[in-house]
Amino acid sequence: MSADHHHPQELAPVEARIAAIESVLVEKGILDIDAVDEIVKHFEDNLGPMNGAKVVARAWTDAAYRERLLSDGTAAIKELGFSGPEGDYMVVVENTPQVHNLVVCTLCSCYPWPTLGLPPKWYKAPAYRSRAVREPRKLLAEMGTVIPDGVEIRVWDSSAEARYLVLPMRPDGTNTLTEEQLAGIVTRDSMIGVQRL
Amino acid sequence: MDGVHDLGGLDGFGPVEHKTVEPLFDEDWERRTFRFMVGSLGPLGGNGGMFRHSIERMDPAHYLSSPYYEHWLTGVTTLAVEAGAASVEELERRAGGHFPLSRPDRGVLPGDLTSRTTPRYAVGDRVRVREWHPSGHTRAPRYVQGKCGTIVRIDPAANVSDIEAHGGGFVADPLYSVRFTSRELWGDGGADGETVHVDLFERYLQEA
Numbered sequence: 001m002s003a004d005h006h007h008p009q010e011l012a013p014v015e016a017r018i019a020a021i022e023s024v025l026v027e028k029g030i031l032d033i034d035a036v037d038e039i040v041k042h043f044e045d046n047l048g049p050m051n052g053a054k055v056v057a058r059a060w061t062d063a064a065y066r067e068r069l070l071s072d073g074t075a076a077i078k079e080l081g082f083s084g085p086e087g088d089y090m091v092v093v094e095n096t097p098q099v100h101n102l103v104v105c106t107l108c109s110c111y112p113w114p115t116l117g118l119p120p121k122w123y124k125a126p127a128y129r130s131r132a133v134r135e136p137r138k139l140l141a142e143m144g145t146v147i148p149d150g151v152e153i154r155v156w157d158s159s160a161e162a163r164y165l166v167l168p169m170r171p172d173g174t175n176t177l178t179e180e181q182l183a184g185i186v187t188r189d190s191m192i193g194v195q196r197l
Numbered sequence: 198m199d200g201v202h203d204l205g206g207l208d209g210f211g212p213v214e215h216k217t218v219e220p221l222f223d224e225d226w227e228r229r230t231f232r233f234m235v236g237s238l239g240p241l242g243g244n245g246g247m248f249r250h251s252i253e254r255m256d257p258a259h260y261l262s263s264p265y266y267e268h269w270l271t272g273v274t275t276l277a278v279e280a281g282a283a284s285v286e287e288l289e290r291r292a293g294g295h296f297p298l299s300r301p302d303r304g305v306l307p308g309d310l311t312s313r314t315t316p317r318y319a320v321g322d323r324v325r326v327r328e329w330h331p332s333g334h335t336r337a338p339r340y341v342q343g344k345c346g347t348i349v350r351i352d353p354a355a356n357v358s359d360i361e362a363h364g365g366g367f368v369a370d371p372l373y374s375v376r377f378t379s380r381e382l383w384g385d386g387g388a389d390g391e392t393v394h395v396d397l398f399e400r401y402l403q404e405a
Contacts, residue, residue: 013292014270018226019229022233023291024283025282030240035236039235125214130206155391156394159395
């Protein structure tokens with residue numbers, strides 16, 4: 001029934017399909033659009049990589065915070081006010097001159113919402129999910145991030161509870177920047193691990 | 198299940214179509230679908246495991262050829278139909294055309310429903326991932342089943358998705374991060390200096 005390729009009807013456009021199920025569930029009192037719309041607005045207004053960037057900048061400027069972040073990511077991130085769904089158990093992995101970390105979800109699209117927001121399209125698409133665990137060095141080079149042969153690449157497949165945030169290395173020549181200025185140079189991609197700063 | 202969603206290590210998808218910046222939602226139907234999932238899953242009696250499995254049950258060709266939020270739309274609508282909250286006929290009448298849903302659930306509730314919270318393994322232990330290829334939901338990717346790795350982190354015991362997804366409620370199990378070398382996973386096709394870490398429930402593991 002469900003995946004019937006010989007269905008007589010033409011495929012309904014995706015816009016018509018979401019309108020159909022939404023209207024049925026609203027009429028039945030199952031879906032409360034107004035209440036959920038507030039949640040969506042929260043995602044649009046308050047969540048995104050600017051949050052993770054604050055975490056990274058704090059870790060770069062406060063050695064005690066960095067220690068707490070690496071030993072209990074969830075608690076240290078919550079200190080800065082970031083917590084919630086898909087961030088209930090956070091693990092922060094630190095890049096060093098010897099180790100580069102890369103985060104993926106091969107099974108679906110797990111991603112740390114409170115610190116990075118909702119994942120970008122490419123993170124959820126088959127090319128990234130299939131190749132990140134198979135040929136990470138080649139994949140990163142293709143994406144413009146060359147990791148030298150002597151540097152170990154550690155890939156983290158978010159297959160269960162942990163959501164991962166990469167702590168990038170602080171770039172040279174940033175000694176005079178304030179914590180706020182440092183947060184401004186931290187990118188989403190550097191916290192996923194597909195970019196080095 | 199060994200479904201099309203279990204993508205780790207598959208070849209043939211080409212380069213990553215990477216963008217540095219993109220809008221949160223490209224189109225309004227995507228935002229509506231996100232809102233629909235967030236607002237409906239709980240009231241429909243669903244949970245995270247059921248949600249993921251509803252997407253895993255999509256027709257493979259549909260899964261690979263549709264945009265991401267169409268997965269959410271198809272999966273959660275399937276759960277709504279299975280819960281009796283909507284009928285395919287009504288949905289197709291309102292949508293004015295075919296509304297493809299996911300295939301029926303072929304999964305079986307795992308037999309062991311015992312909650313455990315005390316970890317059996319320690320950091321540094323060598324383990325092998327059981328090879329059992331269940332027909333239902335699991336968080337043990339195909340590419341690590343049967344492979345040997347090393348425990349690198351012990352996480353708090355957590356709810357086993359395989360059980361939650363098939364109506365067995367909340368059953369806890371110790372949880373580990375297990376490190377695999379690229380050579381262990383991909384043999385001659387792997388590379389030195391690359392490791393992959395996968396978070397695995399204790400019930401997925403045995404002594405190496």
